[in-house]
Amino acid sequence: MSEYLQAERAQEWRETLRKSMKSKDRTAIPRVKMPEVDPEIRSHTYDEVNLGLTEAMAREESHRCLDCVDPTCITGCPVEINIPKFIKNIERGDYLEAARTLKETSALPAVCGRVCPQERQCESQCFYTLKLKKEPVAIGYMERFAADYERKSGKMSVPEIDPANGIKIAVVGSGPAGLAFAGDMVKRGYDVTVFEALHELGGVLRYGIPEFRLPNEIVDVEIDGLRKMGVKFETNCIVGKTISQEYLREAGFSGIFVGSGAGLPNFMNIPGENLIGIMSCNEYLTRVNLMQAADPESDTPVYKGKKVAVIGGGNTAMDAVRTARRLGAEKAMIIYRRSEEEMPARVEEVKHAKEEGIDFYTLHNPLRYEGDERGHVQRMQLQRMQLGEPDQSGRRRPVAIEGDTIWLEVDEVIVSVGVSPNPLIPQSFSGLEVTSWGTIVVDSDTMQTADETIYAGGDIVRGGATVILAMGDGRKAAKAMHTHLIHS
């Protein structure tokens, strides 16, 4: 890997670029700011919040990258994008080549440029962050720029595909893990079919992440790219239900990758939680995103609460509360039992939520709900908390302040306290090893399960992580399955 990177770095054009500007001048450029829609306007529309960098902004930002000898940023990327190469292509104005570079290793660059927590990945390992103690190069913004540029140019490149080897591979689930796996396998010449349970493709990218953060159109384009590469898709097909493990074998599939996701919402099991108007974040977001329930033409209904409480502090909670705001909530609240510092949500999501007028009730934990005579939730009781000693996760444990409770009026509550792995595959497949949490056990280097022909990745293995980690799993599994298949 590093030899390849060094050879690429040694190319003449890269050297010329490096010499064209002094490092001192590069580091003196301030980090670019992402243009955003005004919070007041955007909290009433589904339009994307981040507008994307202009060409001039991207060019300027690309000059900040020092094209380091040891590009530590790449180690922070779960799919190992050749970051300096794509940025230097932006610097020399070859945006299509920048996009091609992204696609060497990432099946979904326009998605990653929007939803990756770069501040915890590539950008956290940037030379600026590690050594200069300055704001990192805006890798994520530039990734999005290159991917968007290519899409808008109408000159979408299709990566090189190895000659067809005739080996059939099945993928369970069309979320980020499955798509990344499918992309890498089809490139290696395999005959790949992706089976999706829902009527639309994309998994969490479709039903979970709202359009103001990831427009459906972007997901469509990325999936279309995979289709052009030869990946086949079957919607409305539940592996383990519609078709069985044996069916796949008999149909000649030599390998199976399971990326069925974490489709089982957790509830808190507190009194009143089944009242009308209380639902999981999955239900709420699925209604709005997948079923387009906010569209008056849609047959699927959704509550448009005026006083909406979202329980939890993760990205999904932020997505839900910001969606509620857009559906007309006058008071949209985050209820989180720890402090803001412990929130798992991305910094950018919390910032955007605050700008859009979301109220944060940190150090509050729901105790019970009460409803009206029709069974519709009317109010909730919250326990005030304080931070104690750190727990196993390293975060300070929230401790109840005895007797300190408040009541809050609500007409809609969205519970976003994590998800559990979807039990369909673990229940219906034989030969897998499954943890007591319901996750599938894999070899962490190869993503191979106890059955040597079955690999798994994403939330069905991790129990709840990010899009990019799922994609990283998919890539890792593709590499290992390929090695396994050519040796057997």
Added chain:
Amino acid sequence: MNKIIAKENFSEKVVRLEVEAPLIAKSRKAGHFVIVRVGKKGERVPYTIAAADPQKGTITLVIQRVGKSSEKVCSLEVGDYITDLVGPLGKATHIENFGTVVCAGGGVGVAPMLPIIEAMKKAGNRVISVLAARTKELVILEEQVAQYSDEVIVMTDDGSYGEKGLITQGVEKVIQREKVDLCVTIGPAIMMKFVAQLTKKYEVPTLASLNTIMVDGTGMCGACRVTVGGKTKFVCIDGPEFDAHQVDFDEMLMRLKAYN
């Protein structure tokens, strides 16, 4: 896309559709349901499978016009396509030789009961089917039910056919007459609630097949949750059949009105 290959109007309100779905026809078992969506703006709605023909590659759905979405499905004609059809979902009915089984189906609930009646009979049970409807023209599938039943009792609210009375009266008559080892009930939630109350009194184990609001039908959303024995369960993956004596029917009835 799944093609409708046969359609029959049981009554003004109830329609039987035979739909092309070869994979589901092959893999489904008694008790399974499917999710149906009609049109790009359509809602995902669960319907229990009434019959399947693996050779022909079709499944049969019996649907009552109750709202916008069921109206859309019922208005499809032979040759039209259902936009999306996915399944089979849920857990299959546990079938074994229990002894004597009473199958109490109300209204359109008789349709999903049919495969259970058949499977129970084939497992060696004595099957007594109690069919109930408001009036004569709403009694469906009597002939097919009779084929696999040792006895069929029909109850109508208005006495226009069979005996006059509620389903519970028909079931109680059987329980008082002979030893019943299991009761299975499918129908409107309020009906199942009263059947459960009755069989609890007589300590007859009872299964109810619940039809709650769903979105995905695969465990993802939790819209279908019910309280069973004090615990929250998902109808789509933990059910649709539950111990009727443990189901909180009042909560279920309340939740069914969530979007009314």
